[in-house]
Amino acid sequence: MSFALSQTPKYPQLPSETPATVNIPVDLADYSRRTVMIPMRDGVRLNTIIVVPKTATPNHKAGIVLTRTPYSAEALTTNAQSTHLGSSLYGYDNATDVIVQGGYIRVIQDIRGKYGSEGDYVMNRPFLGPLNPTPVDHATDTYDTIDWLIKNVPESNQKVGIIGISYDGFTTLAALVNPHPALKVAVPMNPMVDGWRGDDWFHNGAFRQQNMSYIYEQDGSRANGYKWPTSNWDDYAMFMRAGSAEALAKERGLDQMGFWRKVLAHPAYDEFWQDQAVDKILAAQYAKQPPTFPIMLVHSLWDAEDIYGAMAVYKAIKPLDKNNMVSLTIGPWHHGGAIDDGTTLGQLKLPADPSYWWRQTVLGPYLASYLQDTPPANPKPIPPVTAYQTGANKWQGVPYWPLAKKTTKLYLHADGLLSLNEPTAAEVPSTAYVSDPAKPVPYRPRPSRTAGYEPDNGWANWLAQSQIEQSGRTDVAVFTSDVLTAPIAVAGEPIANLIAATSGTDSDWVVKLIDVYPDEVPGDPHMGGYQLMIAADIFRGRYRESLSTPHAIPANTPETYRFNLPNAYHVFIPGHRIMVQVQSSWFPLYDRNPQTFVPSIFLAQPSDYRPATQTIFHSTTQPTFIELPTLTNP
Template sequence: MAMRRTLGLVTALLATGIPAGAQGLPGEIPAAFRPVTERWDYERREAMVPMRDGVKLHTVILVPKGAKEAPILLTRTPYSADKLTGHAESAHLGPVLQGYDNATDVILAGGYIRVVQDVRGKYGSEGDYVMNRPFRGPLNPTAVDHATDTWDTVDWLVKHVPEGNGRVGILGISYDGFLALAALADPHPALKVAVPMNPMVDGWRGDDWFHHGAFRQQNLAYIYEQEAARAGGLGWWSTHFDDYEAFMAAGSAGAMARSHGLDALGFWRKLSAHPAYDAFWQDQAMDRLLAARPLKVPVLLVHSLYDAEDIYGAIAVWKALHPKDPAGEKVHLVLGPWCHGGGIQEGSGLGSLKFGQDTAHAFRWEMLKPFLDQYLRPGAPEADLAPVTAFETGTNRWERLPGWPRAGAGTATAATPFYLDAGLTVSPAPPRAGDAAFDEYVSDPAKPVPYRARPVMPMGYEGLRTWPQWLTDDQREASGRTDVVAYLSAPLTAPLRIAGEPEVNLVASTSGSDSDWVVKVIDVYPDEVPAQPALGGYQLMVSADIFRGRYREDPARPAALAPNVPLTYRFALPTANHVFLPGHRIMVQVQSSWFPLYDRNPQTFVPNILFAQPADYRRATQRIWHEPGKASFVALPVVP
């Protein structure tokens, strides 16, 4: 009986494919599995594309089924090609691209072959990663940079993607926009068009790392996430729900960095060693570099008027490239009422603002698609693009312009001073003798002015974070603080239109030996707005920025300020294209901190503010002067 039972068990095991005497169950995953993709409307290919130095870059190629003689649209990125091309489990290309590529509507309609590539040193690519890798030269002694990597990639694509038509365009936002600009330095003949959107251009003057010398310390999290691990995955950790409290507890920006181990990261070591605008920053400013090179590829620069990350770059590149193409045949500029990257999102409003139309949809279909088609599709009609297409906030309308700022008879802007005057007023009339000579406030580093209502969320786009819209935040909370001076005009009786960069001429003194100055130009809405009650009395920032006083004389050589001596600070605010409507008022706010977005100035001169010690932070009495010979004003670029 026992023998029969044993033989029966062996027979059963053999019938199931399990060898007699085997331990446990066999694995069920095959050694190799090939997905069945016949029903997909695209083909996904992956390649390790060789560069001239032997390094191979991970590249994802998405080819629409049935594509033939199709143009290629390339994006190079440090944000993972796999993640940016895998947003949905779908057999359709659209959902796969949705997420990063909310310009999917244009990409699908154009039948583009979509290519996304990891830059060297990130995710699936070989090589070493360097933040915003400089061009070959003093800061990069190697034989490769992003220009050569793009050249080699384009060359490979036109030779190895048989469905292509031999024409390649490059498009990117932010860091990817910087990479699109880098491609222009030495473009491959097959590169026919570039669309840099909200690009990183000059990290010291006004993009990601500094603004006029003040360090954007909330970007420490970005540096950490980019450089702590090749494939990301290490998230910035915090000790507080409110970033204001977290950065106050840390002390200086350097102390916060050290507490998270950033001393091990190469870019932080470079950045913290170069707080001034020295050769390190000057030699990698993209606008300066491109100004020195011939213009070979048509470019569509895209700028967001409410860009909280790279509000400087696109306009700076326009200034550098437009002189090479004064007729506006190759270089075009679009200014939209968006946040960072908002041109590929839904664009009917931002924060409390409503535009009465989907401005981003209009951009993609009426500007971006015709521009790409013209250069990437032989026989496509010429895009009917003006040199500059700008959305005017306030009136909420698109304009076609011959240049930027406006140019031409009857439209050229005039720098018109609006004076900060006695009685906390803003007026076109200069100050008079006999009026109060200055206004005064105390700036206390122990209680810095928040840049937005607390609790302050970290920079980001997920969950409770509303970082993308903060430039449209109501400024009433700040205007009510005793360490913020707010100057206000009378209600306007006629529209006041501005287009361009407001210029600050601030005459100020401090009892300390260093100081920051924040100047904000604000549109104050009427006390009641029947069509949108929430905007009653709203204080909307039109243009604002910060200036670190130690760079008053020379951005490359910091110097202490003479205490209690009125000094003149001149600097430009970001580009605006706005109409102050009748019944609205103009406000100018002045303060000395914008925390925790920017690190606190200790208000005593130290060699490197990033590493200021607790004893260095001291209260200071600040005075804004407004008397004949010491007039403070903001010159607005007024359109007749």
């Protein structure tokens, strides 16, 4: 039986009070907002929002500041309650004060496959080549977008700058590959560059499993509509209960997502990852034709997400910069902190606001020099490197990076000592601890939440959290110097030279360089005894011989593990001490190493996870030390 719906209302209806459309009076706001679908060369149209300040007119043209994002152009440009341009732009990727003060046209575009844009989404879409046989990538999409903008925005002065953080930093770098002639300046901030070496997906082979929820939501739908199924307030408990990362993926349905299947198929640094590394791509391009327009790379010293990318690109392309187009900023920030409040870094207090100072003193004049028809008169030159020296807490303009030309070896000793002196024959030659996969070392105090920026999450600043809790664990080897009587200034990448053995056949090694504050800090009691990580990273032991081909570790045999820690620009001041911590898990940020060699740790079974005795050697013939790039005059 079926029933037909009556076309005539059964009861009398009141007239609707809701209009078909709502138009904000055009004279009320100090800007206009346009939404357009810009066609790409393959016919796909990309949703683009153009925000034009009323100071920009066809007779008084302005430069364009472009960002290409997977995070919703609509959300980043819409504040229906505001009639002011500055308040209409939300924080992420919007250096709002600089954009408003510069009078720029703000353009934010959804990348293909996300939110209002057409086309298929591919995570960090590879550039044209073996991994992408199509005619389009982020470089061509940026080129086509800029070409359309300069022809169709009458208020434009034909000068375009591109800026972006994180994923949007990756798309900013993509614009540098065969760039459009109207692109005059680029500011890639904390960009995703190499997902295996040290950005979002792996660090030196160890999988960053707390990004599984990001993959689920980013890959799951055009508008991130499918949310990661939660079951625990504490991620530590959730990952432990599931076992391996792949077991959790199957449990939560992550295996439906195409990018997860790629990650699962490529645990080593094979051609899949190597061919996508943006630093390698740009180095190959600039070896043929050096940069022809200015590029400012922005790096955050406590970046919990993309601490590798900006410095890797700088290292790759600066030697090819024949025209002095490439500059660098190194700031005391978390991921994206340059456009955030910079007065604190977690519990660490910083004088003034380093973020605001940088935006007003460096970023603003830098963009104005290349995007405004009449740049500021007598602008102060931007130094090749603008770097904030923590410890001394001051901005400095320096000529190059790394600044240090001297290497100082910091040796591990028996009885938990650390010094600039080599070990002696009289010392106990090694220190041992037991690493138990059933009780991995937390990377931050529990409960640890999924990576994100909710106010109560704590994710953004975890790299600056005190390591005092970890220093009391029996599965963390701790080495501490005497109280310093003279400053030691680090300016570059510390290098871990670890000689270690494991009773297992695989192992992870985490090395942390730490500034230990005095037991009491006058005027700031919460910093008493604080253990601030200055540089820290993880290395998966199976890749000690080859990053692309894993090898089992011979049990109970000393092996050398040499790997770079992230860049530091820091002064260990008198009255402080230096600490090095060594451990074999950093959970649940990184998946547990079963400590039994298996072809893929993603597929490790419960029986593969076994305790192992880890031995750190510090003898005259087998010294473990940290190479510190130090300044002669701190």
